[in-house]
Structures are given as structure tokens and as C-alpha cells.
Ligand SMILES: Nc1ncnc2c1ncn2[C@@H]1O[C@H](COP(=O)(O)OP(=O)(O)O)[C@@H](O)[C@H]1O
């Protein structure tokens with residue numbers, strides 16, 4: 001069973017649907033995310049993964065359905081509201097400032113202005129170093145003063161995830177963070193994801209790589225043509241069974257309703 005009766009979910013979606021014109025991008029989705037859990041959301045291109053997380057992060061309002069954060073139904077949901085309620089999202093185009101330092105990127109748009117700017121800068125550097133240790137940056141070549149453009153793809157993902165960790169988000173959403181990365185770099189990113197969970201956040205990890213999902217997720221949710229067509233505790237299934245299941249679903253089509 002995937003449900004945990006003992007703890008309240010951080011996030012709950014009830015019968016959420018979102019369409020674009022005639023296309024149902026997300027249809028009747030029910031989803032719960034519990035504290036300190038990595039939920040992998042897997043599915044092919046066009047399955048509705050990005051749309052679903054944009055509903056969670058306040059980019060899209062759902063056409064139908066309800067969103068609950070820590071048991072409370074949200075109204076007038078927006079990206080600002082989502083952030084205030086502890087949901088941080090790293091979108092597919094991470095929007096890092098490539099020519100800026102790691103430190104600037106970590107605190108971008110959040111610098112506290114004040115008369116003691118020089119003091120704050122020292123404080124920010126210490127904070128950046130602490131964050132980078134927390135998320136597990138190991139390369140001695142990367143410091144808060146490194147320019148992002150000089151970092152590997154995996155390390156850039158790490159910066160984006162660390163930025164989300166900075167405010168101790170309850171839920172961090174990552175849209176395809178391992179896409180287009182080498183095997184080694186993808187591994188590194190998956191370790192960052194585990195660090196974020198171990199640090200106290202829940203994570204929704206979007207990927208269409210089942211092996212990446214399988215490697216870190218506590219629970220795996222399969223999306224197909226806008227609908228959830230399967231949900232498994234990682235310990236309840238092997239990677240091969242998962243792939244076979246997804247192929248069967250793709251072959252037979254999503255459940256009719
Ligand atoms: N802003 C949009 N306008 C119109 N159609 C969209 C928009 N965003 C997504 N879609 C459509 O919704 C479906 C799901 O897309 P998406 O959520 O991006 O899937 P995924 O992230 O799983 O690849 C696709 O058919 C896509 O073309």
C-alpha cells in the first residue's frame with residue numbers, strides 16, 4: 001500500500017484536471033505527498049507531468065479539483081502563494097544566471113538589502129558554503145564564487161536544488177533534472193535529491209527515466225495521457241517489473257472512464 005495513515009500529507013490533489021483547448025493535459029488526478037518522501041512522477045513526453053507540477057506550483061489554475069497544503073484547501077493559488085506555503089519548484093529551464101556566481105544564483109531575487117551590505121555579503125558567503133555542504137558538493141573546484149557557466153550540468157542542477165533548499169521548503173519539485181546529463185552527472189543529481197530529502201524536504205522528481213526514478217524514489221507514480229495509471233512503493237516492485245507495467249499500459253491505453 002502506498003498510503004500512510006499515520007501522517008498528514010504535505011500536499012494533496014483531489015480530482016485535479018487541466019485542459020488546453022480540447023486537450024486534457026491532466027485528468028482527474030488524485031495525489032498525496034507525505035513528509036520526507038521522494039515521489040517520482042514518470043511518464044512519456046506529453047503525459048502531462050509538467051502541467052501537473054505547474055498546477056501544484058501555482059502556474060496553472062486547475063479547471064476542476066482541489067489542492068490542499070498541509071490539510072488546508074488553497075484558494076487563489078499562485079506561484080507566490082505556493083512559495084509562501086513552502087513549495088519550491090525547479091522548472092525544466094532552470095533559469096540560472098550563467099554568467100553569475102553560484103552565490104548570486106543561490107540568493108537571486110532574495111537578497112536582503114540593508115545598510116550593512118558588506119556584512120551581509122560575508123554572511124551570504126558563509127550561508128552559501130553551508131548550503132553547498134548540506135547538499136553534498138564535493139568538488140574542491142566549486143566554491144560560492146565559481147561562475148555557473150563553468151560548472152558541469154549536474155552541478156548546475158545542484159545549485160538549483162540548493163536554492164530551493166535555502167528556505168527549507170517542505171516540498172521541492174524538480175522537472176526532469178537528469179535530462180540530457182551523462183550517467184555520472186545524473187547520479188550526482190540523484191544524490192543531491194536524496195540530500196534534500198534527508199535534510200527534511202519532500203521531493204517530487206519528474207523523469208521519463210524509470211531507472212532514475214527507481215534509484216531514489218520512495219514511491220513511483222506513473223502518468224499516462226494525463227492520468228495516473230499506476231502507483232507503487234519502490235520496495236514493492238522491481239525496476240524490470242515497473243518497465244513491463246509501463247509498456248503494458250502504453251500498449252493497452254489508459255484506463256477508460
Ligand atoms: N501551455 C500549453 N498550451 C497548450 N497545450 C499545452 C500547454 N502545456 C502543455 N500542453 C499540452 O499538454 C500535454 C501535456 O504536456 P506536458 O504537461 O508538457 O507533458 P510532459 O511534461 O509529461 O511531457 C501535451 O499534449 C502538451 O502539448
Ligand SMILES: [Mg+2]
Nearest residue numbers: 049050051092
Ligand atoms: Mg515536461
